Amino acid sequence: MIPEIGHFALILALLVAFVQATMPMVGAHRGNHAWMAISRPAALAQLGLVAVAFGCLTQAYVTSDFSVLNVVQNSHTAKPLLYKISGVWGNHEGSLLLWVLILALFGSAVALFGTNLPPGLRARVLSVQAMIAVGFYLFMLLTSNPFERIFPVPINGNDLNPLLQDPGLAFHPPMLYLGYVGFSMAFSFAIAALIEGRVDAAWARWVRPWTLAAWCFLTAGITLGSWWAYYELGWGGWWFWDPVENASFMPWLAGTALLHSSTVVEKRDTLKGWTILLAIVTFSLSLLGTFLVRSGVLTSVHAFATDPARGVFILGLLIVVIGGSLALFAWRGPALVSTGVFQPISREGALLFNNLVMATAAAAVLLGTLYPLLLDAVGGGKVSVGAPFFNAVFIPLMVPMIVAMAIGPMLSWKRADLKPALSRLWVAGLVMIVAMIAVWAVETDGPFMGVIGIGLAAWLFMGILSELAGRIRLFQGPLSESLSRLRRTPRAAWGMTMAHLGLAVAIAGMTGAGAWKTESIQAMKPGDTVSIAGYDFVFDGARSGTGPNYSILSGTFRVIRDGRLVTMLYPEKRIYDVSQQPTTEAAIHSTFLGDLYAVIGDEDETGAFVTRIYFNPLVGWMWTGVLIMVFGGVLSLSDRRHRVGAPAKRGAGLAQAAGA
Amino acid sequence: MSKRAIYLAPLSVFLLMAVYFAIGLTKDPKILPSALIDKPVPEFSLPPIDNGTPQGYGKGFSSADLKAGGISVVNVFASWCLPCRTEHPFVTKLAKMKVAKVYGLNFKDAPKYSLKWLKELGDPYDAIGADPKGRVGIDWGVYGIPETFIVDGAGKIRFKYVGPMNGDILENQILPVIEKLKR
Numbered sequence: 071m072i073p074e075i076g077h078f079a080l081i082l083a084l085l086v087a088f089v090q091a092t093m094p095m096v097g098a099h100r101g102n103h104a105w106m107a108i109s110r111p112a113a114l115a116q117l118g119l120v121a122v123a124f125g126c127l128t129q130a131y132v133t134s135d136f137s138v139l140n141v142v143q144n145s146h147t148a149k150p151l152l153y154k155i156s157g158v159w160g161n162h163e164g165s166l167l168l169w170v171l172i173l174a175l176f177g178s179a180v181a182l183f184g185t186n187l188p189p190g191l192r193a194r195v196l197s198v199q200a201m202i203a204v205g206f207y208l209f210m211l212l213t214s215n216p217f218e219r220i221f222p223v224p225i226n227g228n229d230l231n232p233l234l235q236d237p238g239l240a241f242h243p244p245m246l247y248l249g250y251v252g253f254s255m256a257f258s259f260a261i262a263a264l265i266e267g268r269v270d271a272a273w274a275r276w277v278r279p280w281t282l283a284a285w286c287f288l289t290a291g292i293t294l295g296s297w298w299a300y301y302e303l304g305w306g307g308w309w310f311w312d313p314v315e316n317a318s319f320m321p322w323l324a325g326t327a328l329l330h331s332s333t334v335v336e337k338r339d340t341l342k343g344w345t346i347l348l349a350i351v352t353f354s355l356s357l358l359g360t361f362l363v364r365s366g367v368l369t370s371v372h373a374f375a376t377d378p379a380r381g382v383f384i385l386g387l388l389i390v391v392i393g394g395s396l397a398l399f400a401w402r403g404p405a406l407v408s409t410g411v412f413q414p415i416s417r418e419g420a421l422l423f424n425n426l427v428m429a430t431a432a433a434a435v436l437l438g439t440l441y442p443l444l445l446d447a448v449g450g451g452k453v454s455v456g457a458p459f460f461n462a463v464f465i466p467l468m469v470p471m472i473v474a475m476a477i478g479p480m481l482s483w484k485r486a487d488l489k490p491a492l493s494r495l496w497v498a499g500l501v502m503i504v505a506m507i508a509v510w511a512v513e514t515d516g517p518f519m520g521v522i523g524i525g526l527a528a529w530l531f532m533g534i535l536s537e538l539a540g541r542i543r544l545f546q547g548p549l550s551e552s553l554s555r556l557r558r559t560p561r562a563a564w565g566m567t568m569a570h571l572g573l574a575v576a577i578a579g580m581t582g583a584g585a586w587k588t589e590s591i592q593a594m595k596p597g598d599t600v601s602i603a604g605y606d607f608v609f610d611g612a613r614s615g616t617g618p619n620y621s622i623l624s625g626t627f628r629v630i631r632d633g634r635l636v637t638m639l640y641p642e643k644r645i646y647d648v649s650q651q652p653t654t655e656a657a658i659h660s661t662f663l664g665d666l667y668a669v670i671g672d673e674d675e676t677g678a679f680v681t682r683i684y685f686n687p688l689v690g691w692m693w694t695g696v697l698i699m700v701f702g703g704v705l706s707l708s709d710r711r712h713r714v715g716a717p718a719k720r721g722a723g724l725a726q727a728a729g730a
Numbered sequence: 731m732s733k734r735a736i737y738l739a740p741l742s743v744f745l746l747m748a749v750y751f752a753i754g755l756t757k758d759p760k761i762l763p764s765a766l767i768d769k770p771v772p773e774f775s776l777p778p779i780d781n782g783t784p785q786g787y788g789k790g791f792s793s794a795d796l797k798a799g800g801i802s803v804v805n806v807f808a809s810w811c812l813p814c815r816t817e818h819p820f821v822t823k824l825a826k827m828k829v830a831k832v833y834g835l836n837f838k839d840a841p842k843y844s845l846k847w848l849k850e851l852g853d854p855y856d857a858i859g860a861d862p863k864g865r866v867g868i869d870w871g872v873y874g875i876p877e878t879f880i881v882d883g884a885g886k887i888r889f890k891y892v893g894p895m896n897g898d899i900l901e902n903q904i905l906p907v908i909e910k911l912k913r
Contacts, residue, residue: 303812310810347740354744389748396741403737440747591846650897651816671850680850 073138076126077217083119083170084207086112090200094193106193113181113196116203117174124158124171127216131158136227139220140164146229146648148619156240157230163216165243169360170206172244172251173199176280180255187276194262195255202254205387213380229648232620238298245291246318250356252284253325257353260346261395264402269346274336277349279707281332285325286703292318293696304654304669306589306684308692311460316439317359320432324352327428330421337483338418340410343403344425350399354392355432361388413485420478427471434463465519472526472577475570476533480540494540498532516586523581531574538567565706569699576695582664582688589685593678603685605666606630607639612670612679620644620653625670625679629659636661641670641681660690771796771804771885772869776859780841787845788858791833795857797885801830801911803904804879805855806872808839809847814876817894818851821878824900825854829908830880834858837867837875878904882911 090112097105130138131154134147144161145154153160159168177199184192210216233239259277263269295318300308309315328348334341361384413419438459476498480491505528509521539545541563542555590602596611610626627639639657646653659666664687671680773793778786796802805821807814825832834855836844839862848858861867870879880889889907891899 343737351740385748385751388751392744393741393748396744400734400738400741404733440750591850593849650819652819672852674852682850 072126072129073135073217073219076123076130077215079119079122079126080167080207080211080217083116083123083174084204084211086115086119087200087203087207090116091197091204095197098190098193098197101190103189106189109193109196109200110181112200113174113177116200117171117178120167120171120174123217124167127164127167128155128158130217131155134227136225137219137221137223138216139218140216142220142224142227144230145227146619147226148647149229149235150618152237152240153230153235156234159243160230160234160239163210163214165247166206166210166214167216168244169247169251170203170210172247173203173206173254176251176255177203191259191262191266191273191276194265195258198258198261199254202258202391205391209380209383209387213383226648229619229646232644232646232649232651232653233302235619235646236298236302238294238302242291242294242298245287245294247291247360249284249286249288249291249318249325250321250360252280252287253321253349253353253356255280255284256328256349257395260349261398264346264398267402267405269335269342269406271336271339274332274345278329278332278336281325281329281349282703282707285322285329286700286707288318288322288325289696289700289703292322293693293700297693300689301656301658302653304656304682306587306656306667306669306682306686308583308689311438311457313439316435317355320435320439321352321355321359323428323432323435324348324355327425327432328352330424330428334418334421338410340408340412340418341422341425342406342408343399346403346406347399348425348429350392350395351432354388354395355436357388357391415481415488416486417478417481417483419486420474420481423474424471424478427467431464431467434467435460438463469522469526472530472573475573476530476537479534479537479566479570494536495533498529498536501532502526502529504528513586520581520585523585524578527574527578527581530577531571534567534570534574561709562706565702565704565709568702568705570702572695572698572700572702574695575698576692579688579690579692579695583686583692586687587684589682591680591682593674593676594681595676595678598678600681600683602683603664603687604631605636605685607666607668607683609679609681612673617644619648620646623670623673625657625668625681627657627668629666637666639666639668641668643670643672662690663687665689767890768886768888771879771881771887772866774866774869776835776861776866779836779844779858779860781845786860787841787848788834788836788853788855788860791857791859793885795831795833796881799883801883801908802833802881803830803908804833804835804870804881806835806837806867806870806875806877806879808837808875809843810839811837811875813894815851817876817896818854820895820897820900822852822854824895824904825856827905829905829912831856835867835870835872836860836862837872838862838864880904880907880911 090109093105094107094109094112097103097108127138127140129135130141131145132151134141134145134154136142140161140163141157144164145157149157158164177196180187180192180196180199184195187195256277259273259280263273292315295315296308299310300306328345331341331345331348335345410418412422476495477488477491480486480494481488502525506521506525509516509524513520541559542552544552546552588603590600592600594600594609596609598609600607600609606629608628608630610628612623612625615622615624621644623643625639625641627641629636629639637659639659641657642655644653644655645651654669654671657668664685667684667686669682669684671682673679771793775792775794776790778788778790781787796804803824807818807821821832824830832855834853834857836858839860841860841862844860859866864872870877876894878891878895879887882888888911889904891903895904
């Protein structure tokens with residue numbers, strides 16, 4: 071009975087969304103306030119209905135209702151409760167349900183907190199949101215119904231893919247979706263602005279908090295996924311340029327560009343067409359990210375489903391949403407008038423440079439991800455594009471951008487002089503050179519990229535600090551004046567400083583992990599020792615055990631440095647009972663300079679265990695850096711100036727909840 | 731270029747992509763392999779994995795080996811391929827049954843990593859051929875690895891499975907085909 075309630079709630083939500091998509095739009099066109107006003111209760115009703123549907127599916131998972139096909143395919147009675155709940159979205163149908171739930175959540179946030187938006191704009195925004203929702207409801211109800219029953223009822227389920235039974239991955243999809251769907255807000259605002267033919271500073275202020283919130287979630291979501299890959303896949307790697315990773319990275323690049331270009335619209339009343347286009351592209355890439363991997367267009371490890379019927383529907387949906395919005399852009403875009411003049415050496419010039427790099431990077435990732443498909447379509451054979459391509463494209467793009475990132479914030483709006491900005495960067499330049507020489511002295515045999523990477527990180531970090539020092543006039547007057555300036559610095563400015571500092575720390579981490587990783591793979595018997603990066607790993611043997619729904623082989627390592635015990639490491643290899651799939655659980659001990667990382671494999675005939683020991687330098691810096699970036703975003707969201715624009719309230723609240 | 735044309739550019743690019751997507755959809759990975767079914771194996775000769783010694787590792791194999799009579803299974807794998815890892819125990823199980831010769835086609839892999847992989851997980855293969863550039867893999871129509879082919883005594887491809895093999899696939903798809911070919 072309960073699954074039917076869920077199914078019925080979804081059908082009702084479709085009908086409500088249909089009303090919300092049409093009547094407010096027509097009302098806004100005709101100036102009919104009663105019709106426009108429907109958008110608010112409709113958005114709230116949608117949220118209520120989708121929440122009921124989501125609750126029903128969760129109930130089916132928690133109680134292991136195996137009369138529901140979706141539960142049979144992805145759950146098992148012996149699965150721990152956390153994974154019964156995360157199993158709800160650990161599959162194609164359920165993840166779509168989570169998607170529409172988040173969409174409805176954002177829609178109601180506009181309905182509830184967008185009270186200071188002009189009624190016409192609000193009605194149009196909510197109407198566009200509902201159009202997206204209609205597409206998703208139809209997709210679910212027609213091709214991917216999560217509430218489908220099965221008869222006869224099986225005694226138990228097939229269990230969730232063991233790789234997904236992990237706390238990191240339980241929260242990775244919701245975070246990612248909060249990011250993807252968050253960009254639908256920028257999209258809806260862009261479409262509404264195109265229809266109204268007006269983009270101004272107020273519009274940019276309304277869009278910004280939503281974009282920022284989405285960006286924070288997406289950054290956190292991607293990082294959770296990367297972190298999971300790092301400790302769960304047992305390769306010591308954290309990014310593989312897998313199509314699915316690329317699918318989440320493309321909206322991030324475009325969204326980052328959007329974040330920066332919307333500032334230009336707000337402050338300088340220019341770059342309007344470009345910003346609208348970025349808003350459309352960012353959400354389009356989010357849709358692509360949601361769909362590409364499940365349509366059968368690209369095959370990947372992550373692909374939940376490759377079903378041709380779904381593929382055709384998805385393609386149709388993409389054509390309607392992306393094609394439709396780009397057609398609207400082509401039609402209405404030329405009418406957007408920019409008043410600001412543009413000087414290349416200025417804050418807006420630097421932001422435009424950021425945009426060009428980000429857009430090029432996103433295009434390169436898109437090309438690399440789709441190229442195999444394109445080549446196949448024209449009959450050119452089958453290839454796969456891997457890390458060498460992406461590294462070759464990415465690094466040359468990022469180097470000038472990071473150099474410019476330290477300079478950009480020093481430039482003033484409208485027209486700036488490069489000389490004083492550069493003269494304030496001599497400390498950063500000096501620190502960069504010292505850092506590069508130091509790195510080169512310590513790691514003479516390491517790759518040259520390591521020297522460059524650390525140098526850039528030092529340059530950016532010091533450059534940002536110099537900018538902060540200049541802003542508060544440190545050493546240029548009494549300290550008390552500097553401190554009071556420091557206190558008066560708006561949170562949005564702090565946010566930018568933090569986010570850029572975070573990137574510098576993350577770059578150092580990525581460089582370290584990429585350039586100086588050391589690994590050792592061998593068969594070890596109890597008592598054997600392996601030395602790596604100055605640490606001795608003593609293998610004390612392995613024992614078997616059982617977990618809730620898996621059996622374990624658990625190894626014990628003593629890590630010793632200079633005769634003192636540093637830590638104990640207990641890597642595990644798990645075999646899940648139902649699927650008989652093995653997973654590795656790496657044991658990781660983080661230090662300031664790097665992670666000690668151990669993985670245990672199978673026992674061979676002689677009683678030795680295959681073990682892999684890594685020293686992954688500076689990996690912790692990478693995670694810390696990203697955390698600082700997200701913190702910067704949240705800090706900026708909490709700025710009072712954003713809260714004055716009421717829609718920001720909700721955005722800030724959501725982001726804070728996620729940051730907690 | 732007029733202003734209008736610039737604003738039309740994104741739409742044009744997208745529509746072009748959509749056409750490619752549509753073509754891509756018709757080339758379903760699950761349908762594609764049938765093109766090779768009941769065709770003779772492509773002509774090839776693969777060297778062993780380069781381990782620094784003149785004889786290499788894993789013997790290597792060629793189309794002649796597959797035509798020499800007896801049923802063979804060709805398993806396409808790589809150390810970078812995660813699903814290959816999950817199917818590895820089942821390839822091992824199949825090899826231990828000794829119902830067919832099991833060849834490993836090491837696809838687009840660095841010798842260093844494939845040797846490590848084999849050392850760690852074990853080497854179930856009767857022979858391994860290295861295809862570092864993926865040239866032979868392309869002739870075999872390798873699309874998404876792991877892939878497993880069953881070749882009859884005359885060197886004709888009789889069955890192809892795309893994706894990681896598991897206990898169910900082994901019992902209900904791979905072994906029945908081998909049984910049938912034996913009769």
